[in-house]
Amino acid sequence: MATPFLEIDTVSKSFGGLKAVSDVSFSMRRDEIVGLIGPNGAGKTTLLRLITGILKADTGTVSFKCKKIVGMKTWDIVNLGIAGTFQNMRPFRRLPIIANVMVSCLSPRSMKRGEWVKRVEAKAMDALEFAGISDMALEKASTLSQGDLKRLEVARAIATEPELLLLDEPFGGLSPAETELMAKSINRLHKGGRFGRLHSEGPAMVIIEHKLQQLMKIADRIIVLNFGNLIADGPPEEVCADKDVIECYLGEGGK
Ligand SMILES: Nc1ncnc2c1ncn2[C@@H]1O[C@H](COP(=O)(O)OP(=O)(O)OP(=O)(O)O)[C@@H](O)[C@H]1O
Numbered sequence: 001m002a003t004p005f006l007e008i009d010t011v012s013k014s015f016g017g018l019k020a021v022s023d024v025s026f027s028m029r030r031d032e033i034v035g036l037i038g039p040n041g042a043g044k045t046t047l048l049r050l051i052t053g054i055l056k057a058d059t060g061t062v063s064f065k066c067k068k069i070v071g072m073k074t075w076d077i078v079n080l081g082i083a084g085t086f087q088n089m090r091p092f093r094r095l096p097i098i099a100n101v102m103v104s105c106l107s108p109r110s111m112k113r114g115e116w117v118k119r120v121e122a123k124a125m126d127a128l129e130f131a132g133i134s135d136m137a138l139e140k141a142s143t144l145s146q147g148d149l150k151r152l153e154v155a156r157a158i159a160t161e162p163e164l165l166l167l168d169e170p171f172g173g174l175s176p177a178e179t180e181l182m183a184k185s186i187n188r189l190h191k192g193g194r195f196g197r198l199h200s201e202g203p204a205m206v207i208i209e210h211k212l213q214q215l216m217k218i219a220d221r222i223i224v225l226n227f228g229n230l231i232a233d234g235p236p237e238e239v240c241a242d243k244d245v246i247e248c249y250l251g252e253g254g255k
């Protein structure tokens with residue numbers, strides 16, 4: 001039997017009286033792209049933050065390759081091979097774009113082959129190229145548009161060479177053409193192969209998205225949250241036809 005990859009077991013998180021994530025359980029394989037959907041406020045970002053260690057679950061466990069990671073520091077979780085992008089982006093605004101990514105390349109995980117400055121710079125450049133903003137490498141991060149900031153987030157995450165990549169609305173703020181490009185990049189990254197100095201094996205992914213049409217094209221499986229509860233988990237076509245899922249979206253105005 002294959003080693004379990006990511007396992008979420010009855011995880012809950014409350015903010016004051018509000019249960020943002022309620023007894024959620026699911027597991028995923030090393031080769032999957034899982035789409036995480038649900039109306040605004042359903043608990044998607046909170047669930048992702050519980051996996052990256054930014055938030056600590058009140059109850060339940062999160063295990064990555066059989067290791068319990070609840071309560072571990074984000075930095076240590078990155079070194080195990082999990083990286084994510086934020087819904088609210090937080091670049092080092094006064095630093096050049098390439099320096100933002102070089103910081104990720106300096107993680108012990110990414111430096112394990114004893115690389116130093118020139119190679120770190122080249123690797124950061126590969127990540128920027130992957131994300132499609134290498135021509136802006138020397139501009140300050142503060143000059144980037146929303147869409148390009150999104151790309152910088154992705155570049156920073158993949159520069160840590162994750163085995164599990166968590167993307168919070170990677171198409172958010174992107175035009176239809178940019179969305180198409182980003183979807184292609186995500187597929188290419190997941191398939192693996194050589195990309196400069198990055199990734200021989202593509203990472204598993206959890207992708208939160210409101211742009212459902214685009215998400216359905218790249219996800220192998222869809223998980224739906226509503227008011228903190230997991231209400232569906234299955235192949236895209238099955239989940240789209242699910243009565244509870246349709247209802248929770250229609251209740252929101254059919255987004
Ligand atoms: N740090 C926090 N403090 C208090 N409440 C929070 C905090 N983070 C999230 N919440 C609340 O928890 C609920 C779930 O929020 P979350 O951001 O996880 O939703 P989401 O599914 O990502 O929504 P969206 O699609 O709008 O991004 C919301 O009601 C939100 O207001």
Ligand SMILES: [Mg+2]
Nearest residue numbers: 044045046087
């Ligand atoms: Mg969110």
